Amino acid sequence: MNAPIVWIMGSANSGKDVQVQKIVEKYGFTHIDPNAIVDKEIEAKSADGKKFEAIRKDGKEVPLADIVPLVEKQIMGQRGGVKGYLIDGYPHNEAEAKILEERLGPPTMVIALDVQGDTNKKDSKAVLQKYANITMQINAERDAKEVFEDLVPNFETLAKNRGPQISIGR
Template structure:
């Protein structure tokens, strides 16, 4: 499948969900939310859901490697007319980036939303450095519409080219 994959990263209160919604509405990308997938499996009481629930009850996060098969299933379930995929909230570190790249392929673009006090910055720094040529870092401590307007030129180019031939502006 030749559709762009965009990772949108950012800590709590960075506005990821708002930007995801705006991108989905304007560009028709398919939103992939691994945390929502975990919740759905738990609610359905599936075998995976029971495993995920036990992990969460121990106060741990469900490893991305355990979630990726659900992501793959969602991606493979999309047929024709796909404008792109938007992966919300991942990766948070290099290990997760490797899992995603190994299983889903290299991202076409990364949107990193920066806010002060983001406790995830230290872990995600290596990811942003590794993919610096395709990463757009934005100050997310502004009005959501301003942040989105900064995304638009690169999203337009990404949609037009349907691939990595973009020039990331900051």
């Protein structure tokens, strides 16, 4: 895949949705939200949706390995003219990072929106260490505009080069 792949990680209160929206609007990246894909399948009452609904009813999270084929289908359906992909909210851990990398390709950049009290940090710590050379860890407890301004230099480079020639700056 020639288009950049960006993983954007952050808890529910990190402002991730706002940053994703700003990136999509300014740079034309395609937003891939695995959780929204699951919701759509459940609503459609597809075979996958029925399976996903049963998993959720048991109080479990749908495994990323079960969602990725649907992500791949979405990506393949949008290949022409794509400027990049934003994988929203994943990976949560090393196993999910491996799944994403094997199935979709390695990330060009990882964005970690940090907020105090994020209980998922311990699971994602290994991911951030593995991809440290392409990870932007950003204090997300600031105004959304300030956070976005931190992202702009690297997205400008991605938009211009359509590839991994970025220099992670803070």
